[in-house]
Amino acid sequence: MKTSRSFYKRAIAVTLILCAVIMVGVPIYRYALPEPEHCALCEHRELHQAPVLMNLATGEIIELSIEPRMGVFRLVVGGGVSGCSIGGDLCEVRLPQAGVAMNDRLLCRKHRLLLAVADGRGYAIMDLHEAGKVIPYVVAKGAEYEINGYAVSVEKDGRPFGLSIRVSD
Numbered sequence: 180m181k182t183s184r185s186f187y188k189r190a191i192a193v194t195l196i197l198c199a200v201i202m203v204g205v206p207i208y209r210y211a212l213p214e215p216e217h218c219a220l221c222e223h224r225e226l227h228q229a230p231v232l233m234n235l236a237t238g239e240i241i242e243l244s245i246e247p248r249m250g251v252f253r254l255v256v257g258g259g260v261s262g263c264s265i266g267g268d269l270c271e272v273r274l275p276q277a278g279v280a281m282n283d284r285l286l287c288r289k290h291r292l293l294l295a296v297a298d299g300r301g302y303a304i305m306d307l308h309e310a311g312k313v314i315p316y317v318v319a320k321g322a323e324y325e326i327n328g329y330a331v332s333v334e335k336d337g338r339p340f341g342l343s344i345r346v347s348d
Contacts, residue, residue, distance in 0.1 A: 218287035220313055227307045230316075230326040230346065232272065235281035235294060235301050243272060243304075243329070243346045268348040273336060274302060274318070304331060304344065318342065 219238030229244030279301030283291055290313065297303040297315030306314040306326050316324050320342060322333040329346055336343040 214287055215284050218290055219285045220290045221287055223307070225307075226310060228327055230324075230329055230331050231305050231307055232318075232344065233294075233303050233305055234279075235285075235303060236279040238282070238285040240305075240307075241272075243270070243331070243344070270346050272344040272346070273338075274342045274344070304333075318344065 219233075219240070223240055227242050227244075229242050232241045232243055233239070234241075281291075281294065281301065286294065293313060294303050294315055297305075297317050302318045304316040304318055304324065304326070306312075306316070308327050316322070316326070316331070318333055320333060320335050322331075324331045329348060332345045334343050334345060335341065
């Protein structure tokens, strides 16, 4: 049985329309969600010289800094994140192997859209050095950043799907 060309043209047109709806609909979904009563970033008033790591599922913000005099790595361990001091000016943070989804109910519309781009396995590295200004960085294998005098790199560690973030002064 012979299929007409118009059938294929219609099938391609319908497929393209569905793709366009999906591509436009996903960002609109994050924009259309109601504003939460409290935004984890808007309410975070503390400024940080060092880069921070935000767990996008829980809203937990962890400063990735080294104590200058003692060479001690400050890290609140939680949410599957662990940290250790490698040397006097270098530390490493190991992310959980399984990624988690961003919890859209923890962030206002502005921060949801901003962090949706930086979402790397449920975490984002951020610069919270200036009041009211959030600069997100993607957590992706091979990424390297300079944030307020700290060198930050994201590397694959020995675990399957494991990532480590290295921070040095």
